[in-house]
Amino acid sequence: MKISRVFAAAFIVVGLASASSCKDSGSWLAKIDGETLSIEEFNGLYYAQHRSVYHLPDNKIDELAADPEQVARNPFLDKQEFLEQVIRQRLVAKKASAEGFRKEKDLQALIETTTDSLVSTYYISEKYKKEIEPTQKEVDDGIVALNNNPRLDPQIKMLPIEKKELLVKQQLMQQKFQMKAREVVENLRDEGKVQKNSELLKKEISKAKDKK
Structure with a gap:
């Protein structure tokens, strides 16, 4: 399914579902428990999510979304499913x-660690x-190495060159x-930005063992 069709389908479905409550259906994509989701906000969420996964520009994400094989691997490339x-x-x-529930300490801790992870990933990317x-050249060399791999999955071996190139590029980007x-973490450590109270940590570990 073409990405434009997916987009149109999502817009039409939501528009029909709420047509009775909004005359200007083109000004919003969805209304969720009284809150409006605009098309601009939706696209911001959609592309930010997939850029973080594929490390590709928006036009390349659109190409993935237009490929049924890619959508089968990741259904959320389909804008309707993402919506x-x-x-x-x-x-x-x-x-x-x-x-x-937002006030729960466990949730606050999870939000903090997840935010740190997302921010650090985004920063480096x-x-x-x-x-x-x-x-x-790295991509071309990677394709040669891929084709010469005796354990290569036959299905991957039969892929057209452009799909092999995308696969190799994603792998290389992840490695790099x-x-x-x-490198960034080690440089920050060398700058003396980290101090650990090892003795306190040992005591905490010991306390946890004693509880067993």
Whole structure:
């Protein structure tokens, strides 16, 4: 299914479902428990999510979304399915907030660690984008290595060259991202930005063992 058709289908479905409550259906994509989701906000969520997964520009994400094989691997490339996921999450999140769950200490801890992870990933991906981007020679060499792999899955071996190129590029970007992340962390450590109270940590570990 073409990405434009997916987009249109999502817009039409939501528009029909709420036509009786809004005359200007083109000004919003969905209304979720009284809150409006605009097309601009939706696209921002959609592309930010997939850029973080594939490390590709928006036009390349659109190409993935137009490929049935890619959508089969990741259903959320389908904008209609992605919209449904946003709706599900927001409905439950709003219910949880209304019942006071956002104040729970465990949830606050999870939000903090998840935020740190997302921010650090985004920072390295954006700040070192040019260094992480594979060169054409690296991609070409990767395709040669892929084709020469005796254990290569026959289905992958039969892929057209453009799909092999995308596969190799994603693998290389992931490898280069991990290398850059380690480099950044080590540089920050060398700058003396980390101090650990090892004795306190040992006591905490010992206390946990004593509880068993």
